[in-house]
Amino acid sequence: MPELPEVETIRRQLGPELIGRRVVEAGSHPSAKFTPARDATGVEFTEDGRRGKFLIFGLDDGRELIIHLGMTGRLAIRSSGRDPSVEEDPDDAYLRAWWLLDDRRLLTYHDVRRFGRIRVVSAGDYSSIPTLHTAGPEPFDETFDSEQFWQRLARSRRPIKVQLLSQRPVAGVGNIYADEALWLAKINPKATRIGKGRAADLLDAIRVVLGRGIENGGTTLRDYRDAEGRSGDNQNALEAYGRVGRPCRRCSNALRSTVIDNRVATWCPHCQRR
DNA sequence: GTACGGCCCTGTTAGC
DNA sequence: TGCTAACAGGGCCGTA
Structure with missing residues (x-):
């Protein structure tokens, strides 16, 4: 169950891989929790961030891709893209969203229990995500006493x-x-x-x-x-x-x-x- | 605005 | 052995 340390670990790993990469195609599970993943098609990752347990990736069109991992969400980058010659991931039954990058690698989101959620919003506008909207300060914010x-x-x-x-x-x-x-x-x-x-x-x-x-x-x-x-x-x-x-x-x-x-x-x- | 209950999900585990 | 029920829990939503 990813909390701040787990989400921060993932952010640090994914950031350098994603910044400067463009999404050429995206897909998702039909649940409304995940379909917004498709809205991040054609955009370039410009920034990696985190607020609490939410991953926030800045996009070059003034929006942000926001991912909450829920209980069982996992993000990974597959070097093989969607090359059919590569053996399928045994967890693909739980693949909820994916983004094909311009270097043919695939960013994947797996989530067995589907407690996670994905949104694309205007940068900084979290009014449609209540918990993010009302979240308190970051614990390591030096101005937070x-x-x-x-x-x-x-x-x-x-x-x-x-x-x-x-x-x-x-x-x-x-x-x-x-x-x-x-x-x-x-x-x-x-x-x-x-x-x-x-x-x-x-x-x-x-x-x-x-x-x-x-x-x-x-x-x-x-x-x-x-x-x-x-x-x-x-x-x-x-x-x-x-x-x-x-x-x-x-x-x-x-x-x-x-x-x-x-x-x-x-x-x-x-x-x-x- | 706050409190609270119910719901979403599915693999694992406990109990029969 | 096989089946069923309970359990895990972050966030959201409706109601009071």
Whole structure:
């Protein structure tokens, strides 16, 4: 399930391959989630970017190709283009979109569960993409400080984990890194209000876990692969997510899990008291 | 504006 | 062994 570190890893890999390349043909699965991929025909990639979990590729006609990987989305570049002599990819049943480049290579988007989505919009106009439109600051933005973070958290009284997953206080945190950051900052995922000091701790923790995730090439629990088909290593660095029943690495008490807003949260009942 | 439930999807796993 | 149901979950949408 790609979150900021996974999306950033893919951006860094794809950017140099795509910038300056022109799309000569594009196709997609019939679902409306993917048909906008076809709108990026005849354009040249001019820029690679990311906002939270959204990949944003600048195009030379003043628009942007926006890709969200959902749960199981994968982007890759096939060197063979659509040369029929090349053996078919066994995952082609899940090919949801493709872009044939002017050097005959093929940018492919696979997505088993079809939770991802693709859009082409005027540059900077995200009004048709609610989560992107209302996304909070980038966690590594140097102008984003803990005071702003605390103010954003104070706008809602929903549980802190729900707020993080909403992308509004800060962009790019999903279920895995939310559990990790809350564990690191010793904050209970059901807490509805935290003080400025704890908000500062949480922002620091978010930066630590996301930074570590990027360094480790992302977290692969099952599906995630980077643009070169490789698994990440960050699953070996997880302290909370997926460790329910196992001892907390700080206090040795068994980690617990609970469902908050239809998502599993794993936390330490001793370290992360309310 | 905010909160909340339901839906989209399909491979994997648990239970019978 | 084979079938069925539950589960995973990010984002969107309708309703309150």
